[in-house]
Amino acid sequence: MKLLSSVLARHERALLEPISPAAAWHEQLFRTFRAVEQSRHVFASPFGPLRGSAGSAHLQRFVYFGPGATDAALRLSFLGGLDHRELRGSLALLRFIEGLALAPDLGQGLDLSFFPLVDALGLAEATPARDLAEENWATSTEPEIQVLEHDARLRGYHGFVRLETTTSDEVTVRLHAEAATENAAPPLELISSDEIEPLPVRWEVEADADPRRGPLAVADDLPVAPFELVLAIPALWPAARHTAAVSLFLKRFVRRHRGFIAYAQHL
Structure with a gap:
């Protein structure tokens, strides 16, 4: 009886203790893998192992192909967890992927890649702390960024969507794009305020974005000048x-942009 009481007490303490971000990541990653195994449209395609100074890790990647996807499909890359110390965006992206595997309802003609945790070596404690968000994709020596750079050149994305948190009490949507050109995506066509209701949103547009940082560093080598959209969720918001x-933002953003691209192709 004493042994049983001791086991139950430890179990109760475990239930009361908050789960660590790393443990939450691995638990949600397992659930996402289980959902993807049964999916005909979402596939797991990790890279690695990547080598750090003190160990190795895999860069998790998931790909969604909508029904009827072709070489002309809308191609987008979604990035989360550029700092392993902030995993809320990573967990939200994993749950979004899990939901997409269970109900692939985003529409036809889509080719979407998801990298829910870019700072994989950081989470594995295989490298010192880094600021991957500021890395130049064209020249970076960081293993994860080199993978992303190679993937971007290979797949020729139309845009990149990065998840992060903000100290503000409202959602911030920040667009990085080249100045308007024939091949650049029109900023105002990406998403509208009406489609994000009831979220409180602040919009920021940065034309002529610094080409020395992030995915826009490889823009000149891609067939279409891409944009980078940063979605920053208030850090104080609860996980749910x-x-x-x-989920609300990504679904509405993808559907709107897919519709715009389809319309433009038939002009």
Whole structure:
């Protein structure tokens, strides 16, 4: 009886203790893998192992092909967890992927790649702390960024969507894009305020974005000048609200942009 009481007490303490971000990541990653195994449209395609100074890790990647996807499909890359110390965006992206595997309802003609945790070596404690968000994709020596750079050149994305958090009490949507050119995506066509209701959103547009940082560093080598959209969710929001906001935004953004691209192709 004493042994049973001791086991039950430890179990109760475990239930009361908050789960660590790393443990939450691995638990949600397992659930996402289980959902993807049964999917005909979402596939797991990890890279690695990547080598750090103190160990190795895999860069998790998931790919969604909508029904009827062709070489002309809308191609987008979604990035989360550029800092392993902030995993709320990573967890929200994993849950979004899990939901997409269970209900692939985003529409036809889509080719979407998801990298929910870019700072994989950081989470594995295989490298010192880094600021991957500021890395130049064309010249970086960081293993994860080199993988992303190679993937971007190979797949020729139309745009990149990065998830992060903000100290603000409202969602911030920040667009990085080249100045308007024949091949650049029109900023105002990406998403509208009406489609994000009821989220409180602040919009920022940065034309002529610094080409020395992030995915825009490889823009000149891609067939279409891409954009980078940064979705920053308030850090103080609870996990459930954070996840719901990410899901709402990504679904409406993809559907709107897919519709715009389809319309433009038939002009």
